Amino acid sequence: MKKKIEKAIKFYKYNQLLDIEESNSFFTDEYHFFARDVNLKKYINTVWITLSGIPYCTHIKAKNLLFQGNNECWKYFERTAVFWTYGHSNDEWIDHLKGVFEYALYVERKDLVDRLIDISLSYLTDERNLSNK
Structure with missing residues (x-):
């Protein structure tokens, strides 16, 4: 079991140190770029892709830091x-x-849990989602 754990740590690079400053800088730059009105109107698809991808990139950082004891x-x-x-919030x-x-x-x-409950209730009460049966 120990070998499998070591293999997972090596494969997912949990033991590699993260450059927190670079990571935060990238995040801030991306946020400021997309937060401008012109960009929100012009690149709305890219905004959605970025927002849907951010959880995964921050999640990986979180896991790496957790395994490093940080x-x-x-x-x-x-x-x-x-x-x-x-x-x-507006997912279909x-x-x-x-x-x-x-x-x-x-x-x-x-x-966040309260907000998610509200979102769930809006799905469940939306006429388009109700069955005809």
Whole structure:
């Protein structure tokens, strides 16, 4: 079992140190670029792709830091939960909320869980989603 764990750590590069400054700089630059009104109107598809991808990139950082014993990991776990929740606010499928719910519960963010419950209720009460049977 120990060999399998070591193999997973090597494969997923959990033992590699992260450049936190570079990571934060990239995140901030991307956010400022897309937060400008002109870009929001012009590149709306790219904004959606970026927002849907951010949880995965911050989640990987969070896992790496967690395996390295760095308490900074919780900031990245929380950031992932927030972006994932807001990224799925207008999603067409309720199924996509499963992972988001798990994440919000994991980081114990009641405000995010409440928001996800509201989103779920809007799915369940939307006439388009009700069956004719």
